[in-house]
Amino acid sequence: MALPVAPMLRIATYTVLQHLKGGRYPLVLMLEPLLRCNLACPGCGKIDYPDPILNQRLSYQQCMDAIDECGAPAVSIAGGEPLLHRDMPKIVQGYLEKKKLVILCTNALLLKKKINDYKPSPYFTWSIHLDGDKAMHDHAVDQKGTYEVAVEAIQLAQSKGFRVQINCTVFDGASPDRLAAFFDVMKAQGVEITVSPGYAYERAPDQEHFLNRQRTKNFFREVFKRGDDGKAWDFTNSPLFLDFLAGNQTYECTPWSMPLRTVFGWQKPCYLVGEGYVSTFKELMEGTDWEQYGVGKYEKCANCMVHCGFEGTAATDAIRHPLKMFSVARKGVRTEGEMAPDIDLSNQRPAENVYSTHVERELARIIAENPKGAKRTERAA
Numbered sequence: 001m002a003l004p005v006a007p008m009l010r011i012a013t014y015t016v017l018q019h020l021k022g023g024r025y026p027l028v029l030m031l032e033p034l035l036r037c038n039l040a041c042p043g044c045g046k047i048d049y050p051d052p053i054l055n056q057r058l059s060y061q062q063c064m065d066a067i068d069e070c071g072a073p074a075v076s077i078a079g080g081e082p083l084l085h086r087d088m089p090k091i092v093q094g095y096l097e098k099k100k101l102v103i104l105c106t107n108a109l110l111l112k113k114k115i116n117d118y119k120p121s122p123y124f125t126w127s128i129h130l131d132g133d134k135a136m137h138d139h140a141v142d143q144k145g146t147y148e149v150a151v152e153a154i155q156l157a158q159s160k161g162f163r164v165q166i167n168c169t170v171f172d173g174a175s176p177d178r179l180a181a182f183f184d185v186m187k188a189q190g191v192e193i194t195v196s197p198g199y200a201y202e203r204a205p206d207q208e209h210f211l212n213r214q215r216t217k218n219f220f221r222e223v224f225k226r227g228d229d230g231k232a233w234d235f236t237n238s239p240l241f242l243d244f245l246a247g248n249q250t251y252e253c254t255p256w257s258m259p260l261r262t263v264f265g266w267q268k269p270c271y272l273v274g275e276g277y278v279s280t281f282k283e284l285m286e287g288t289d290w291e292q293y294g295v296g297k298y299e300k301c302a303n304c305m306v307h308c309g310f311e312g313t314a315a316t317d318a319i320r321h322p323l324k325m326f327s328v329a330r331k332g333v334r335t336e337g338e339m340a341p342d343i344d345l346s347n348q349r350p351a352e353n354v355y356s357t358h359v360e361r362e363l364a365r366i367i368a369e370n371p372k373g374a375k376r377t378e379r380a381a
């Protein structure tokens, strides 16, 4: 089910106007209103925090302020597991009233129980975390039975008139044949796919199974080959981003295009790497030394090809070169021949360890704001 015309036009108009104005602008607000989850996926870099931090929530008002501050036309709500947030239906409703496109990402474990708290809208999409077929997905989330739960949730949401897509993260060792067959199943069910290689979060328990850039490109060529050069399936990703995944574009990332507001504040520089937090969007945009980040500039970015860094680049490229974009959309992704040159990594600066500093600072803030809970906080930490 493709995105309805009204939100699509709204986003396209916003993007073109911002582009004409020049300067940096966000496309999608990434919101993590809590970091607590009811799964513990080995590839997740979001949940490895002490309890007092996992107990933090962004309030309804903080969520509304975040979109007003940044002005993005769309918001992707993740976490953690957003359905654990008591005020989530109110937060979604608040965004819909502001005519924002809302993508609510969930592992679907609670969807059946909570679905009646939400109403279908052309501006609202459930994005179900599904990393492949039954064996692939249950392995990725390290819990048997989650695939069936997610598929039932998709069908239930569709039966109630909701727009549904999946978000599928690909890890090293995945089989192109099986991923292509899984995409066929999603196509048959009328489900769009957001696909991305995983990012090697430094706090993720499993560091072995992230794809590096060359393997990512080879892998996606093999997958797209099996689906009429990608045309066999419905992706929410833009054609040029898919082309980039298959090694046909040399892109630098656009980290501010999908800025992250989390319980710590606005995350510098991007959704994937937390190198500091600021309290306003303005500070994020003006106070971040963007030149310090990106592939070839910083060791933590070396293998990144994730959609939240590069979809913004693909969008800008599509505005500048619409014929190129239409050509890829029509002909499909090129899966043979020479790849575009990759960025040289020889001058990247070494990774810095900032995790413990910001966790300590956040714990100190929590204790200062709630001295009564300090004892419990210290115990849990």
Ligand code: SF4
Residues within 6 Å of the ligand: 037, 038, 039, 040, 041, 043, 044, 045, 046, 047, 079, 080, 081, 107, 129, 141
């Ligand atoms: S469901 Fe999502 S947030 Fe929860 S542990 Fe898995 S990847 Fe992390």
Ligand code: SF4
Residues within 6 Å of the ligand: 253, 254, 255, 269, 270, 271, 272, 273, 293, 294, 295, 300, 301, 304, 305, 306, 308, 309, 310
């Ligand atoms: S390459 Fe860009 S998007 Fe990826 S981690 Fe680095 S700054 Fe973030």
